[in-house]
Amino acid sequence: MEKKLTKAFFTKNFDLSSSEKKFLTNDILSMEWLGNIKPVNSNVSTYQTATYSFEEIQVFTVLIPNNQISKLAQKAIQLIQKYIPYQAVVIAEDEFEFVIGLCDKRINQADKSKRTIEQHYFSPVLSKLFKNELQTGLYDALAFEKLDKTNLETVYKSYVQALANYQTALLTGTFSKRSGVRTEKDMELLATMDRLEAEIASLKVAVKKENNLNEQVKLNVTINKRRQEIETIKKQLSEE
Template sequence: MSIESQPNPISSFEDFLARLDVPKTCELNKPIFKKMFLDTTDGKKDILDATDKKALKEDVKKIRWLYTLKSNTINIASYTDKTREYPEVAILHIELSRPDRFKRTSQFINRAIPYPLVLIFTCVIEREQRLCLTLADKRINQADKEKWIIEDCIHTKWISMSSVSAAELKFFESLKVSSLPFTNFFAFYQALIKRVIAIKCAEHSGDFSIERAGNPSEKMSNTLRLDKLRELEKLDSQRLEISKKLKNIKQMGKKIELNTQIKKINDKIANIKSSL
C-alpha cells in the first residue's frame, strides 16, 4: 500500500532532532573516533572482524554521541533484573558515505557499547538526505555476566527527509521524549522499539498505530507485531521464489499449481496486513 506524502515540516537532520526535544541536560555532542571501535575487545579478541573494520573504514564518515539519558540527566530510573541492565540510554548519530552495510555497522556499534542505544544513521542516497533509526534489545550473557547478548536489532527503512509521508511524520512526532514513559529506562526503550515496529507495520498497512489494546505487556506487544513482520518477509520471499519458477514453466498443469500457491500466499499476506 502506498503511503501518501505530506507537506514536509521536516527537511533536515536538525529538524528531526528538534522533534525529539531531548532535554539540554542530556546533551553530550562529542565525537566518537573510529579508533575506539578498533581497540575494543571482548577480553579475548577484537569486537570487530575484518569485514566490520572494512565497513568502518569505507562507510562511516563521522560518529557523534549526541545525548546520554541517565538518572542524573533526566527523571527516569535505571532498570535491572536477572537478565537485563538498563542504567541509561545513549543516542548516537552515524553519518555514512554509503548505506549498503549499515546493518553490520549497527551490530558492531552495539557490541562495542554496553548501553541500550538509539542509533540514528544519515546518508545521502540518490541525491536525497535520508535517515534510518536502529534499536537493539540487549540482555546479560548468563554464561559470562560481563558480556551481553544482542537480541532483536530492528530498523526503519531509509526515510527521505525531503518527502516525509503522513505515517512517517506521525512516527517522528511519537518519538518526542516527553511523550515516552518515564517509569524506567527499560520501559522507555521498549516504547521506542514499539514505535519503530509501528512504522515498519505502516509500510504494509499505510497506517501508523502504536496502540494495541489487550496486549499484556509492552515487550510482548512488540514481539507479536515483530513476529508478524517476519512472517510477511518470509511469505514475500516464498512468493518471489515461486514467481521466478513460474517464468520458466511451460506445462499448463504446473502453471496452475504454482499460481494457486501464489494465491494462497497472497491471502495469508492480506490477512497478516489486516491485523497489523
C-alpha cells in the same frame, strides 16, 4: 554534548573481524555519541534483572556515503549495536536520509560485561528533506514527553513500539499509537509477513529454475497462497 567516536576506539577495544574492519574503514565516514538517557539527567529509574540491564540508553549517529543508505545503514547500525554494551539508539545517516536502529540486548551469562543481541528493529529509510503525515506521527511518538517513563526499559520499548507502529502505518495508511500488547501482536504479524515475502522471493527463483511444467504450477500455486496469507495479515493489521 556531541562527541566524536573514533574508528580507533573500535579497533583497539574490540575484536573486530576482518570484514568488520574493512567495513569500518571503507564504508563508515564518521561516528558520534550524541548523549544518553539515565536517571541523573532524565529522572527515569533504571531497570535490571538477571537477563536484562537498562542502566542508561546511549544515542549514536553513523555517517555513511550519500546514496548508500539502503545498502549500508542496517550493517552500520548492527556494528555499533554489537560492540556497545548499553541499550542504544543508533541512527545511520547520509546528507539526505536516515535509518533508526534499535535492538534487544540480553546479558551474556558467560561474560556479564558482554551482551547477546536477540533481535534488531529498523525503521524504513526516512527522508531529511520532507515528512508526510505518517512520518510526523512517528516523530511525535518518539518525542521524549510521549514515552512511557516508568523506567528505562519502558522508555526503550516505547522507541521499539514507535517503529513497529510506523511499519504498520505504512500498510494501513494511518499512524496510530497502539497499546504495548497490540503492538507486540502487530510485530509478530509483521515478522510473519516478512517471512512470507522472503519465501515468495525464493519460490520465484525456484520457478525460473524449474523445467517441469507441473512443478512450476505447484510452485506458482504456493506463491499465490502466500500472497493471500499476506493480504490476510494486512487486514488484521488494519483492524482497530
